[in-house]
Amino acid sequence: MSDRRRTFRQPCELIGHIYMPHSDAFSNECQILDISSHGAFLRPSPNAQLPPTFDLVIGDSNTARPCRLARINSEGFGVEFLDPVRTEIEKALMEAAFEEEILFDLIAGVSIDASTSVARLRRAVAAMMDIVEKRNEMTWQQSTAA
Structure with a gap:
């Protein structure tokens, strides 16, 4: 998969918060396993269901990054940052x-x-x-x- 990526993904151990757009629901915490300027690979809490698009807050940031669900596997979710x-x-x-x-x-x-x-x-x-x-x-x- 990495040969199709536009930029190298850096392995990391960050905490993220997933927010559903136009929803009053609380955020879902996730672990960010790797990240680049174009996307990331997330391991959300067990049984988490993600919509096709959502917002991701990385670490202690106050800035939400709009994301698109790009792939799903047994380890977690690959997301593309929407620019x-x-x-x-x-x-x-x-x-x-x-x-x-x-x-x-x-x-x-x-x-x-x-x-x-x-x-x-x-x-x-x-x-x-x-x-x-x-x-x-x-x-x-x-x-x-x-």
Whole structure:
């Protein structure tokens, strides 16, 4: 599995708290076994059931990270951190450059999946996210070297 990951996962022993969005339920504590900038592997309390998306608070942080359940096995749950920056970039590009093209495709009867404009939008978002991720890695590497 590790050969498909975008970045190396660092083994760790952290406590996390799982919060269900739009729920008054208390958090579920979990153990974080490994972590990277893109995701983590969690061992929740026995019999814990996770929804497809939830928020994860790592350690004593006050910041919740939105997550998507990526895989389940007998050891625990693999999660992907959802990046709100990606959504913001996609929305900005849509409004600034692709909205009319995609609208024309839809009017012409082209499905979203077959739209070349949507494919171009996704490539542009991926390219910008690569830049953001590389800059974040450089910042992290500089701060750990100090």
